[in-house]
Amino acid sequence: MTVPRYLAATAAVLLTTTVVSMAPAQASSPAEVVRARGNLRDLQLGTAGPFDHARAKFLMVQRQGRSLVILKVRGIDQSVAGREFGAHLHTGPCVTGNGAAAGPHYNSDTVAGIVPPRVDATTEVWLDFKVTQAGRGFALTRVPFTPLPGTRAVVIHELPTDHHGAAGPRQACLPVSW
Ligand SMILES: [Cu+2]
Incomplete structure (x- = not known):
């Protein structure tokens, strides 16, 4: 996903400022703020990958x-600058060396019991990013649902996300729990 520079700047501020400034005025509709940070966990042990030190x-x-x-x-390894990688919120945990543990994409239709679920950027949290020359990636998405709490993972794949939500092998993940 390509993001305009001003949005990237706004998001950078959001990531560094306090939660307090984002609290809603009405107590009746509190915002839930979920944060996670840390080293990515390798899902391709034994193979050198661009996210090994990310x-x-x-x-x-x-x-x-x-x-x-x-x-x-x-x-991110600068050898992949300019490339785009798929990333999504998955339902399960982020376990080093075990990509399958992360389970399927978090899908709001699936949670609502809708069969078959729609698979797109409005029912799932897609966070594809393009790697900059400096080895960085940035993604921002808005979705019309609120993922339920759990021990979950943001999984980074080898390819950009296609129309079916597929993005190739799982490379790395970040644990996200709330
Ligand atoms: Cu994924």
Whole structure:
């Protein structure tokens, strides 16, 4: 996902300022703010990959049935500058060396029991990013639902996300729990 520079700047501020400044005025609709940060966990042990020394920050602000979600990655190998990688919120945990543990994409239709679920950027949290020359990635998405609490993972894949939500092998993940 390509993001205008001003949005990137805004998001950078959101990631560094305090939660207090984002609190809603009405006590009746408090915003839930979820943060995670840390070294990415390797899902391709034994194989050198561009995310082996990367770290990430995750921010999700849930309010009134909607969510704003931001992912920032840094320390990506510069050999993949210019490439785009798929990333999504998955239902399960982020376990080193075990990509399958993260389970499927978090899908709001699935949670609502809708069969078959719609698979797109409005029912799932897609956070694809393009790697900059400095080895950084940035993604911002807004979705019309609020993912339920759990022990979950943001998974980074080898390819950009296609129309079916597929993005190739799982490379790395960031644990996100709330
Ligand atoms: Cu994924």
